[in-house]
Amino acid sequence: MTWRMPAETARHERTWMAFPREGLTLGEHPAEREEGYSAWAAVAHAVAAFEPVTVVVDPSEVERARRMLGGDIEILVAEVDEFWMRDHGPTFVVDDDRPGVLGAVDWIFNGWGAPAWSQWQKSAEHARIVAGEVGAELVSSLLVNEGGGIHVDGEGTVLATETVQLDPRRNPLADKARVEAEFARTLGTTKTIWLPRGLTRDYDDFGTNGHVDIVATIPSPGTLLLHEQRNPRHPDHEIARELRELLADQTDAAGRRFEIIDLPAPDAILDRDGYVDWSYVNHLVVNGGIIACGFGEPEADARAREILEAVYPGRRAVTVDSRPIFARGGGIHCITQQQPAVAR
Template identity: 65%
Template sequence: MGSPWRMPAETEPHERLWMAFPRPNETFGPGQPEEESAAWAAVANAAVAFEPLTMLVDPVALPTARRLLDPAVELVEQELDDAWLRDSGPTFVTDGEGRLGAVDWSFNGWGDHPWSAWAKDRLVGAAVGAAAGAAVLPSLLVNEGGGIHVDGEGTVLLTETVQLDPRRNPYADRARVEAELARTIGATTAVWLPRGLTRDYERYGTSGHVDICATIPSPGRVLLHDQRDPGHPDHAVTALLRRTLEEAVDAAGRSFEIVHLPAPETLRDAEGFVDWSYVNHVVVNGGVIACGFGEPRADAAAREALAEAYPGRRVVTIDARAIFACGGGIHCITQQQPATPTSSGIVASRG
């Protein structure tokens, strides 16, 4: 008998979007991070035009959040370490009877790095699940929402360097990870990518999250980050990912149609080779909130490609450079809650 729980595709209707607001920490610096706060707020203010949005805010950041956020954004006070809710928050699932579940993954700061603080963030998954009125489903698997992508029909994309990371799950193998993903999110077919993008293995990286590399806009189809410049190390990485996907099949036994999403033209920033990726967008009700990188031609081409991949949705581009400078993108800071008959009635406040 299979699991009653299923992680819906991101394209299925949402009840709301969840985010967490930046606060002073190792990643952002000792003071309230103004540039990053403005970037997080820009994403929230764009998304709330499409669907309700709840923002977790540490008490120290409340004044800035109130100043920058659209009044339509609901604020919930929550002590936080960091602001990557895709990873510290729960993964929402549903069952065949209309119930909402929230998988509370074990979280250890992307592998318990010397810089990562997670004593407060490890409690966020259960807190958000309870606030959403979901059945909280604890998991011993150290995993993050950015480490998985699903098609809603049993297929999950993931990377060997995340779930099999010895700093996360020292005793795990593929079979154990797949069994836990089947139990928690209803995944019946795991497509293992060998690694992630180069920058993601540096100081503030996640060691290979899939949500910056590839996503499934519809069953049988994959949007793949495509670094076309051979001078960038991700040129070889994306070629490897392409070969892996070409040999894979999804839960329905289909080969993937691979749609290449070209990387921006910028190769480096002050820290080295960038991991700027248009794959790291979030789908909302009637729209897509996409990453922009200050490159009008490339940003427009990506917007057009995303509009084709998600027919009937309006694509809104937000400058994501300040987010990427901290180690992630728009998908990394958002988490969708699927709509179910039992998922309404969230209690939130303006703080």
């Protein structure tokens, strides 16, 4: 069998999320925790306006989830510790030789390199649980990886980052050839484009060590959407420039040189913890729409929506305030996972 991960722009059956539960990531104080719950719920409701949403909810949070999510969003009760579904949940794939067959890649998840603060053992089971719920064939993998660490074009190209898949805390024995071979087996890719690193903030204690889904994505084959930090005071200004130069020389699996479209960051460059990694690249494409990150800057948010609607023709961009999500280590793409539609 040959598995292939479809592009995010392919038709979805639904989007999967995990509902937050109390713990270090959510916040120490009641107001902080409420902010986190509200942010996740806002994303779920935004997605549900375009396609079905199922949220995995810890037994301790069912009452709150039912109250905040309402009846339009389906709830699946299972134990949760981390609640970043893109990373600990399944990566869905299809088999073009077997129409109607859905696969679910079960990467090894160790909490982004087993940092002392992360609790991942419960959510590491979500790929198996979700696969069973939707009747997908489980595609087991020995690679420590997260869904936010990859982006595909659905036609053989995958973006990855050297500091993620080759992270010694994740895969101490891996090299590029081994990782690329596993991508080929599980995702159906034939060309891996390696970014040397990610954004500055992503290397803090609560970061992922360079996830690509905050840096670049492939809105259509042959096109790259790249985070642009225009302020030279921000260390990501130079990082983004270097990545652009590197990617300008790359070709995709079909041999096409990329058209690179810059997606400027908002104007704010600092918060109480240092340089922000606020990025509009971390959006979710849904059926007929785009769920875009918002950062409380009307002009910058509107500019991002305009660019996103241009690169995804026929889709309407909707902004959700993502500052509470980024404060906890990621964005909208990080907390969602699309399930592609397959012929029945």
